[in-house]
Amino acid sequence: MEQIILKTPAARSDIYVGCPWKTVHKLLPRSGVAIITDDNVMRLYGDRFPPFPVFSVTPGEGSKQISVVEQLAGKLLDTGIDRSGMILAIGGGVVSDITGFLAAVYMRGIRFGSISTTLLSQVDASVGGKNGVNLGNVKNMIGTIRQPEFVICAPSMVVSLPEDEYLSGLAELIKTAIIGDSELFDTIVQDTDGIAERNETLLSAIIARAVRFKASVVAEDEHETGLRRILNFGHTLGHAIELTQKIKHGFAVASGMELATWFSFAKGFISEEEKGMITGILRHFRLTGTAMPCEDEMRRMISHDKKKAGSSINFVFLEGIGRATVMATGIDEIMEFYRNIHNSI
Numbered sequence: 001m002e003q004i005i006l007k008t009p010a011a012r013s014d015i016y017v018g019c020p021w022k023t024v025h026k027l028l029p030r031s032g033v034a035i036i037t038d039d040n041v042m043r044l045y046g047d048r049f050p051p052f053p054v055f056s057v058t059p060g061e062g063s064k065q066i067s068v069v070e071q072l073a074g075k076l077l078d079t080g081i082d083r084s085g086m087i088l089a090i091g092g093g094v095v096s097d098i099t100g101f102l103a104a105v106y107m108r109g110i111r112f113g114s115i116s117t118t119l120l121s122q123v124d125a126s127v128g129g130k131n132g133v134n135l136g137n138v139k140n141m142i143g144t145i146r147q148p149e150f151v152i153c154a155p156s157m158v159v160s161l162p163e164d165e166y167l168s169g170l171a172e173l174i175k176t177a178i179i180g181d182s183e184l185f186d187t188i189v190q191d192t193d194g195i196a197e198r199n200e201t202l203l204s205a206i207i208a209r210a211v212r213f214k215a216s217v218v219a220e221d222e223h224e225t226g227l228r229r230i231l232n233f234g235h236t237l238g239h240a241i242e243l244t245q246k247i248k249h250g251f252a253v254a255s256g257m258e259l260a261t262w263f264s265f266a267k268g269f270i271s272e273e274e275k276g277m278i279t280g281i282l283r284h285f286r287l288t289g290t291a292m293p294c295e296d297e298m299r300r301m302i303s304h305d306k307k308k309a310g311s312s313i314n315f316v317f318l319e320g321i322g323r324a325t326v327m328a329t330g331i332d333e334i335m336e337f338y339r340n341i342h343n344s345i
């Protein structure tokens with residue numbers, strides 16, 4: 001078991017990787033707790049939840065709505081959860097995004113912790129304090145940044161994930177390695193079989209490395225004014241692919257990472273060998289190869305990017321495996337690169 005402490009100027013979050021999730025009771029008060037989960041997690045693990053009231057939402061992105069948060073707040077109130085209470089999220093990124101937001105606004109803020117049950121939420125969504133809901137089709141438009149008191153990342157629960165959900169999370173894990181941890185990248189490349197088989201010991205070790213990296217970035221730049229932007233590697237073009245091709249986040253980010261890698265190579269920032277290694281690992285797990293939006297669609301999508309400032313975007317490039325940098329890049333330059341690639345595939 002590994003404990004990683006994320007400290008920001010205002011808060012501290014304790015992240016436990018690989019401890020049995022049922023030990024969560026040690027981190028909870030004796031009373032005044034409510035659990036929020038989704039129907040799939042409830043069906044698989046609900047019989048082993050701590051003995052507190054459970055409110056379960058419909059699985060999937062459709063639950064990331066302000067109306068769902070409002071309904072849950074009503075249920076907390078009916079159950080008698082007051083300012084001294086605590087909410088425990090048990091689920092993936094959707095559950096932790098909703099619950100973190102609810103905890104931040106209910107009675108102007110109550111205690112919050114989570115058991116993270118998907119690979120994607122363990123390496124990304126549950127760590128770093130971002131939470132929120134969507135506004136119509138626009139993702140994460142309403143939310144806050146507020147650190148959970150604790151997060152338990154439970155690799156033992158990843159075993160029950162459907163294959164596409166597992167691979168989607170794997171893409172974010174590979175992203176962490178590419179932008180910040182070349183040793184983690186080597187471990188992934190050297191043990192692709194263990195990863196495909198979801199070996200629990202291996203998963204605990206690599207999830208802990210990924211969490212340690214994300215925690216270090218968030219500790220330095222909680223509000224994403226600088227360094228934290230590197231976590232968006234692959235996301236500028238990836239979001240456009242996700243929305244136009246309607247594929248899972250991780251697969252879209254993987255295609256976005258491949259394009260950003262090629263762009264970094266085209267600008268002379270990385271070698272052909274590095275480009276080949278990154279493309280190779282993404283293809284090994286069949287994370288890339290999706291259809292790409294046409295040029296007009298891509299321009300329209302990236303013009304609405306949240307990372308846009310005027311006619312430029314803070315685009316994340318690589319300077320090597322394990323080293324990323326952010327550069328304001330003109331939309332026209334990005335589109336020129338995309339046109340060349342799009343015409344050649």
Ligand SMILES: NC(=O)c1ccc[n+]([C@@H]2O[C@H](COP(=O)([O-])OP(=O)(O)OC[C@H]3O[C@@H](n4cnc5c(N)ncnc54)[C@H](O)[C@@H]3O)[C@@H](O)[C@H]2O)c1
Binds near residue numbers: 040041044093094140
């Ligand atoms: N806050 C952040 O920093 C951040 C970062 C990245 C992504 N996100 C958000 O996270 C969300 C995606 O998270 P996700 O991929 O975890 O999706 P998810 O929460 O929808 O979970 C994916 C599916 O797996 C099921 N599931 C969860 N745990 C399971 C388990 N152990 N076994 C079997 N099935 C299980 C869920 O019911 C769901 O159907 C998106 O809304 C995204 O915007 C947030």
